[in-house]
Amino acid sequence: MRILLVEDNELIALGIIAGLRAHGLVVDGVGTAAQAEAALATLDADAMILDLGLPDEDGMRLLARLRAKGIALPILVLSARDGVADRVAGLRAGADDYLLKPFDLDELVARLHALQRRAGGRSVDVxxxxxxxxxxxxxxxxxxxxxxxxxxxxxxxxxxxxxxxxxxxxxxxxxxxxxxxxxxxxxxxxxxxxxxxxxxxxxxxxxxxxxxxxxxxxxxx
Known part of the structure; x- marks a missing residue:
């Protein structure tokens, strides 16, 4: 599975990338909304992990714009915004899943596989x-x-x-x-x-x- 990670915090990004690669996933990392859109134009990704606190644009706006363009890529929001209203807004904007920071790596991997499973029309991972x-x-x-x-x-x-x-x-x-x-x-x-x-x-x-x-x-x- 190939993942596009959109996370501006370099330390967090490096940790996620290392962890996902250790679980056998291929990961490309970018740090801004503009870089994310450029990457999506060339990468054949299976899913995207999206932080909302990006330096050039709020991730929620990026999410809504991608969905407005018809991009159906599974997107998991990974954010410290833990309010119910934030989670509801993310899901309504088009997120397929919403995971709070701090998070457990095994849970993140499991959620990514669940997104891929649903996108492929399968009910089980095996x-x-x-x-x-x-x-x-x-x-x-x-x-x-x-x-x-x-x-x-x-x-x-x-x-x-x-x-x-x-x-x-x-x-x-x-x-x-x-x-x-x-x-x-x-x-x-x-x-x-x-x-x-x-x-x-x-x-x-x-x-x-x-x-x-x-x-x-x-x-x-």
Whole structure:
């Protein structure tokens, strides 16, 4: 899952980014409303975490403007504004969730996964296909009931493919799910991750569609 974090407090932002990355999420951080809008024009994010106390504009106005533009990206407001009126205003402006500071990191991660689950039309976090089960929240996978150890980016790659199901994802789309904009990506990095998934889950788990990209195949084959 790729997250856009909009938080102007550098210390808080660094802590959130480190914590989310430790849970296997890809995170891009910006500190102003203007930077957030610019990032949304280029990033293929799955959700946004929005602080309301931004230096160039109140986050509530940014939220309302994004919704007025028809941007349907799941948005979680993360704010110290703890009044009932503030929470109601945030939800009415278009927030999908509202979490108060200080917060528990595990709760934040769980809420982000819940947003992605609802956006994907799923009622539970665990994704299943035949002998394969994947729990993105816990970062665990099983094949034929046996746990399969997957590295963080292998889990992210598998989750992206399973969520897309029959849709073809380009290499660029998959890289967006594995790396944030600050990371240097080696030319063969994606191929390495795909190779590891095929070795662990079967050669047909990732189908190569020549000239277009990749899609989810079949586990255990």
């Amino acid at each position: 994704m299943e296909d035949g002998p394969l089960r994947l729990d993105p929240l816990r970062g665990e996978a099983w094949l034929d009931g046996q746990a399969v150890p997957l590295a963080r980016r292998e889990l992210a790659l598998l989750a992206a493919l399973m969520q897309a199901r029959d849709r073809i994802l380009s290499p660029e789309q998959l890289k967006d799910r594995l790396y944030d904009y600050s990371e240097e990506i080696e030319s063969n990095a994606l191929n390495v991750h795909i190779h590891h998934l095929r070795r662990k889950l079967g050669p047909e788990i990732v189908e190569t569609v020549r000239g277009l990209g990749y899609r989810y195949g079949r586990a255990g084959a």
